[in-house]
Amino acid sequence: MKKLMLSAIVTMFMSMATQAADTLIPAWACNLNFKGQAQGFQVILGKFDANAVGTLTCVSPFAEVKKIPVRINMSTKILAPRIALGKFDIYGEAAQIALFSNEPEDLLGSYIVAVGQGALVAGAGVMTAVHATIPHLTMQVSVQFVRGFGLNVGVTKMTLEEIK
Numbered sequence: 001m002k003k004l005m006l007s008a009i010v011t012m013f014m015s016m017a018t019q020a021a022d023t024l025i026p027a028w029a030c031n032l033n034f035k036g037q038a039q040g041f042q043v044i045l046g047k048f049d050a051n052a053v054g055t056l057t058c059v060s061p062f063a064e065v066k067k068i069p070v071r072i073n074m075s076t077k078i079l080a081p082r083i084a085l086g087k088f089d090i091y092g093e094a095a096q097i098a099l100f101s102n103e104p105e106d107l108l109g110s111y112i113v114a115v116g117q118g119a120l121v122a123g124a125g126v127m128t129a130v131h132a133t134i135p136h137l138t139m140q141v142s143v144q145f146v147r148g149f150g151l152n153v154g155v156t157k158m159t160l161e162e163i164k
Helices: 001-023
Strands: 029-057 063-071 081-099 109-133 138-161
Touching: 029 138, 081 109
Parallel strands: none
Antiparallel strands: 029 063, 029 081, 063 138, 081 138, 109 138
16 A cells, blocks of 8 residues: 555655646757858948848657748848848858747847858858847857858847748
8 A cells, every 4th residue: 555655655746746747847949950142331320231041940858849931031231230231142050049938939029139251252140149038048149151242240130930
């Protein structure tokens, strides 16, 4: 009888722990592959557009995989702390570090981005983006291959939205 009671109690606690893990632990590991184009002219004043499409792939600790097709837009307003000129193609990978996010969809939305890209026929770029909406905090670090002619350095806003 004691073994039966102990077994029932252990089973109950294991069940509660599993339910808590499913609902409370934000443990998705996400990666973003993308490709797009950037073009324009902006030295504080001007217009520079960078647009891309890609796939946000997330894996849970329980091996559940979610793939979300996304659109990335880093177009600026006429006045922005950015020096950008030229036209180039962008191919990149980004790792997402998400705190307090329960689902991969929580990574969608607006980000503040510090970006540096440059190319003279071929080049490279890096980007760090922060998405802070209550209660979510996400940081994205990206490395890119850039092809074409251009320069893009500064701070801007980025939107990451699902393609439906």
